[in-house]
Amino acid sequence: MKNKLHFLFILSIAVLFGCRKTGVNSKLDPINGSKSGVVALGSPVGDVVGKITVGYQGWFAAIGDGSPINAWWHWTQNWGAAPSPSNNGIKSWPDVRDYTNTYQTGWANLNNGQPAKLFSSFSDQTINTHFQWMQQNDIDCAALQRFNPNGSEGPVRDAITAKVKTAAETYGRKFYIMYDVSGWTNMQSEIKTDWTNKMSAYTSSSAYAKQNGKPVVCIWGFGFNDNNHPWSAAVCLDVINWFKSQGCYVIGGVPTHWRTETSDSRPAFLNTYKAFNMLSPWMVGRIGNVNDVDNFYNNVQQADQTYCNNNGIDFQPCVLPGDLQEHQRAHGDFMWRQFYNMVRLGAQGIYISMFDEYNEGNQIAKTAENASFIPAGSNFVTLDEDGVACSADYYLRLTRDGGRMLKGQIALTATRPTAPIPGGGTGIPYGQTITLKGSNNLYVCSENGAQPMNCNRAAVGGWEQFTVVNPGGGKVVLQNGGFYVCSEDGAQPMNCNRTAIGPWEQFDWIDNGDGTISLKGSNGKYVSSENGTISMTCTRSAIGATEKFRVNQ
Structure with a gap:
C-alpha cells in the first residue's frame, strides 16, 4: 500500500507540473486500481519509449552462402561441419518456408518429406523476410546484437549490420546497435573505437532509432557478477559517459537484481546503473511459468519501476516467449502474462528476448508448428507441444497484440486475445x-x-x-x-x-x-x-x- 500511495503521489506531482506521458495504455488497472501504462517521470514516446523492441541476433550462416565466415555459424558446435544430430547448436527448428535461399543439412528429411534445410542470416532475402515479419506484426524496433567485432567474426557482423540497415529502411522499422560486451577483453577502448570508426555512421539512416532526439545505443553486460564481465564500476561508468558525450541515449542491459546488488550483480554498481538513460534487466532463465512471472512482478519489478520513475530513468523490462524445448510456453499464456504485468506496471517500453534465438529456444520468429516440420527422428519440440495447435507465426502475432496493449490500442486484459491459429480456430485471420x-x-x-x-x-x-x-x-x-x-x-x-x-x-x-x-x-x-x-x-x-x-x- 505504501508503494502504491507513493507512486500515485509522484504521478499527481508529475501531471501537475506538466510532465509528459507516453502514448501507452492509461486505463484503470482492475487489479490494483492504479493507472497502467503511464510514465511518471520518464521520457516521451520515441523510437524505444512506448514501443516494442526485439533483440535481433542475425548470427546464422552456412558454408557456401558467400559470407566472410563461410561456416555453419551458430547452427552447430563444429562450425566446419554440416548440422546433424551429432553436431547441433540449436534448441528449436525454424520454419523455413518463407526463405528462397536455404542450405542442406545433415539431418534426415522433415517428417513431411521435405529436405531439412536452414537459412543464412547473410542472405539479403533472410533479413528482408525477418523485417517484413516485423512490419506485418507491428514490431517497432530491432536491437542488433554486436559482440566483439575485432576477431574472425568481425567482417560478417559488419556485413550484417549493413543488411539490417537496408531492411529496416525498406520495411519502415527502426534499429539500433546493442553491444554485448561478454568476453570482450579490451572492451573499454575498443568499443569507443568501433563506435567512432564504424557504427556511428549508421545513425544518419532514417531507420536508426532515436530517443529524445538522440541516437540509441545499448550496452549489455555491465555489472554481471561473473568472470565474463570483469570490469569495475568506474570502467563501466567511463564507457557510459563517453557514449553520452557522443550525444547518445544509452540503454543498459543489466543483471536481473541490479537494484539490490545481490548474487548476480557486482557490488557498488548502483551509481553506474543510474547513469544509463534506460535500464533493461535480463530475465532469461529467471522465469519459466506464470507463477514465476507474478512473483517477479510483485517482489522485484514493481520496485524496479518505482526506482526508475523516482530517478528519471526509463524502464524497458524483458518479455520472453519461453524456452520451447523446456515446455515453458503454455501456448502463449506465459508470454501474455508478462505483457499484462509490464503494461499495468507502467513500463516505458518492452524488450522481447529474442527474435531469432533458436539456440536457446526463446525465439518469436517462425518456428516448426508441428512434427511434420522437424527432421525425422529428431527430438525438437514444436509449437503444438501441449496439444494446442499454433501457427508458425503465433508468437509474432502475440507480440503484435502485446504491443497494441502497451500503446493503448486495445484495453489492458489479463486474457490473451491472440488465437493460436489465425481466425480463432477457423483458420481465417479476420481483422488482420x-x-x-x-x-x-x-x-x-x-x-x-x-x-x-x-x-x-x-x-x-x-x-x-x-x-x-x-x-x-x-x-x-x-x-x-x-x-x-x-x-x-x-x-x-x-x-x-x-x-x-x-x-x-x-x-x-x-x-x-x-x-x-x-x-x-x-x-x-x-x-x-x-x-x-x-x-x-x-x-x-x-x-x-x-x-x-x-x-x-
Whole structure:
C-alpha cells in the first residue's frame, strides 16, 4: 500500500507540473486500481519509449552462402561441419518456408518429406523476410546484437549490420546497435573505437532509432557478477559517459537484481546503473511459468519501476516467449502474462528476448508448428507441444497484440486475445492485415484500384497488404486502401475498386492443408494468380499451383 500511495503521489506531482506521458495504455488497472501504462517521470514516446523492441541476433550462416565466415555459424558446435544430430547448436527448428535461399543439412528429411534445410542470416532475402515479419506484426524496433567485432567474426557482423540497415529502411522499422560486451577483453577502448570508426555512421539512416532526439545505443553486460564481465564500476561508468558525450541515449542491459546488488550483480554498481538513460534487466532463465512471472512482478519489478520513475530513468523490462524445448510456453499464456504485468506496471517500453534465438529456444520468429516440420527422428519440440495447435507465426502475432496493449490500442486484459491459429480456430485471420504470395513467389497487388490486380510484386508495400474483413457466413472480404477486392464474377480480370460488399466481393477461404490457401468466388470458381504473367482472374474450376497462395510469407 505504501508503494502504491507513493507512486500515485509522484504521478499527481508529475501531471501537475506538466510532465509528459507516453502514448501507452492509461486505463484503470482492475487489479490494483492504479493507472497502467503511464510514465511518471520518464521520457516521451520515441523510437524505444512506448514501443516494442526485439533483440535481433542475425548470427546464422552456412558454408557456401558467400559470407566472410563461410561456416555453419551458430547452427552447430563444429562450425566446419554440416548440422546433424551429432553436431547441433540449436534448441528449436525454424520454419523455413518463407526463405528462397536455404542450405542442406545433415539431418534426415522433415517428417513431411521435405529436405531439412536452414537459412543464412547473410542472405539479403533472410533479413528482408525477418523485417517484413516485423512490419506485418507491428514490431517497432530491432536491437542488433554486436559482440566483439575485432576477431574472425568481425567482417560478417559488419556485413550484417549493413543488411539490417537496408531492411529496416525498406520495411519502415527502426534499429539500433546493442553491444554485448561478454568476453570482450579490451572492451573499454575498443568499443569507443568501433563506435567512432564504424557504427556511428549508421545513425544518419532514417531507420536508426532515436530517443529524445538522440541516437540509441545499448550496452549489455555491465555489472554481471561473473568472470565474463570483469570490469569495475568506474570502467563501466567511463564507457557510459563517453557514449553520452557522443550525444547518445544509452540503454543498459543489466543483471536481473541490479537494484539490490545481490548474487548476480557486482557490488557498488548502483551509481553506474543510474547513469544509463534506460535500464533493461535480463530475465532469461529467471522465469519459466506464470507463477514465476507474478512473483517477479510483485517482489522485484514493481520496485524496479518505482526506482526508475523516482530517478528519471526509463524502464524497458524483458518479455520472453519461453524456452520451447523446456515446455515453458503454455501456448502463449506465459508470454501474455508478462505483457499484462509490464503494461499495468507502467513500463516505458518492452524488450522481447529474442527474435531469432533458436539456440536457446526463446525465439518469436517462425518456428516448426508441428512434427511434420522437424527432421525425422529428431527430438525438437514444436509449437503444438501441449496439444494446442499454433501457427508458425503465433508468437509474432502475440507480440503484435502485446504491443497494441502497451500503446493503448486495445484495453489492458489479463486474457490473451491472440488465437493460436489465425481466425480463432477457423483458420481465417479476420481483422488482420495480410499478404498473399503466389506459387511464382511474388505478391498479389491491388494496383491501388487503378487497374486489374496482378501477382507480380517482389516486395511488400501498401498495395500488397489486405485487411481480412468478416462479412458473415464464413466468407471473407479483402480490403485495401478503403476498397474491396472484386472477382468480377469471372467475366473480366479481378479489381480492387469496390466501395460496397456484394456477392462478387465475398470469397470462400479454403485451407489446402499444405501451408497454402485458395479463394473461391461466388461464381464457384477459384482465384488464379495467372503465374503473374497476366492480370488475376476468378475463372478456374480446380485448384492447381496458380490457385494456391501463402499467407504472410
